[in-house]
Amino acid sequence: MATSDRSDVGQLDGKVVLLSGGASDIGRATALRLATEGAAVVVGDVTLEGAEAVAEEVAAAGGQALGLRCDVRREDSVSAFVERAVAAFGGVDCIDHNVAWSHPRLDTDAVGVDLGVWDRVIETTTRGALLLARHAIPAMVARGGGSIVTISSGTSTIGESTRVAYGVSKAALNQLTRHLAVRYARDGIRANAIAPGFILTETAAAQVPAAVQARLAEANPTRRLGTPDDIARVVVFLCSDAAAYVNGQVLHVDGGHQIAGMM
Ligand SMILES: NC(=O)c1ccc[n+]([C@@H]2O[C@H](COP(=O)([O-])OP(=O)(O)OC[C@H]3O[C@@H](n4cnc5c(N)ncnc54)[C@H](O)[C@@H]3O)[C@@H](O)[C@H]2O)c1
Known part of the structure; x- marks a missing residue:
């Protein structure tokens, strides 16, 4: 079934969402979708120009956003x-840790992985999520609770012969998310991870040959590739009150790819 561009505008009215790694691809689409649903979005990225450009795009579309440097x-x-973010919008209701860093050539296997790459992958994806949660949780508690979303990966729940650092960083992110879910539920905070399958971002479209894209789409039970907005819409759901009883889950958003045994 084709997805519509229309949605229940206003699902996130009055909410303030902090988004890490919001300058490109899935992060950019998420900022736009969150703002369409009424959230004030604080776009953080190691690239200040990128964060500011996305915030300007949100504002041009009629939304509320602020672009900040955040490493x-x-x-x-x-x-x-x-x-x-608190100074600009008065508080924090949700965070979306979207950042990841990888090095496909040097993130190989247990024997060969470059240890500097290993450290940076874990530091960015997993420790970065811990830092964002650690500093945002007190502000969320002050608002009476909120929602933490972490962007994991389908690879976090399978075994792969390569990308050992990336896979470990995402599996650890799932466990951090479950910890946050159990520890902070008493404070009104939910935490959930989204595990995307292959998403046809601008970067992927430029790097993956069309024939490979076509093969991947054909192999997917839904017969198409994922889009950044497919992920953004699930972030909106998890931030919204519609997900009030969803806590501690790793939600695969991949068209059914992994359960069909196709990773
Ligand atoms: N694209 C896919 O097919 C796919 C599949 C599975 C999971 N994911 C996950 O989705 C998320 C977004 O993926 P994407 O393809 O849009 O990634 P991307 O590489 O396009 O975006 C990542 C963003 O993070 C920023 N960033 C990098 N290091 C940072 C740091 N230290 N501090 C702050 N920002 C930093 C980058 O500048 C960039 O804007 C990632 O967590 C990724 O692992 C993506």
């Missing part, structure tokens, strides 16, 4: 990001 590898940068 999730540095605790002072993350704490300043949260502080500036």
Whole structure:
């Protein structure tokens, strides 16, 4: 079934969402979709120009956004990001840790993986999520609760012969998400992970040959590739009150690819 561009506008009216890694691809689509649903979006990225450009795009479409530099590898940068968001919009209701960093050539297997790459992948994806949660949770508690979304990956729940650092960082992110879900539920905070399958981002479209894209689409039970907006819409759901009883889950958003045994 084709998805519609229309949605229940206003699902996130009055909510403030902090988005890490919002300058491109899935992050950019998420900022636009969150704002369409009424959220004020604080777009953080290690690339300030990129974060500001997305915030301007949101504003041009009639939404509310602020673009800030946020390097999730540095605790002072993350704490300043949260502080500036609270100063600008009065609080925090939701966070979406979208950032990941990878190095396809050097992130190989247990024997060969470059240890500097291993450290940076874990530091960015997993430790970065911890830092963002650690600094945002007190602000969320002050608002009476909220929603934490982490962007994981389909690879977090399978075995792969390569990308060992990426897979471990995402599996650890799932466990961090379950910890947050159980520990902070008493404070009104839910935490859930989204595990995308292959998403045809601008970057992927430029790098993956058309014939390979076609083969991947054909192999997917839904007969198409995922789009950044497929992920963005699920972020909206998990941030919204419609997901009030969804907590501690890893939600695969991949058209059924993994359950069909096709990773
Ligand atoms: N694209 C896919 O097919 C796919 C599949 C599964 C999972 N995912 C996950 O979805 C998320 C988004 O993927 P994408 O393809 O849009 O990624 P992307 O590489 O296009 O975007 C990542 C963003 O994070 C930013 N970033 C990198 N290091 C940072 C740091 N230290 N601090 C702050 N920002 C930093 C980058 O500048 C970039 O804007 C990632 O977590 C990725 O692992 C993507």
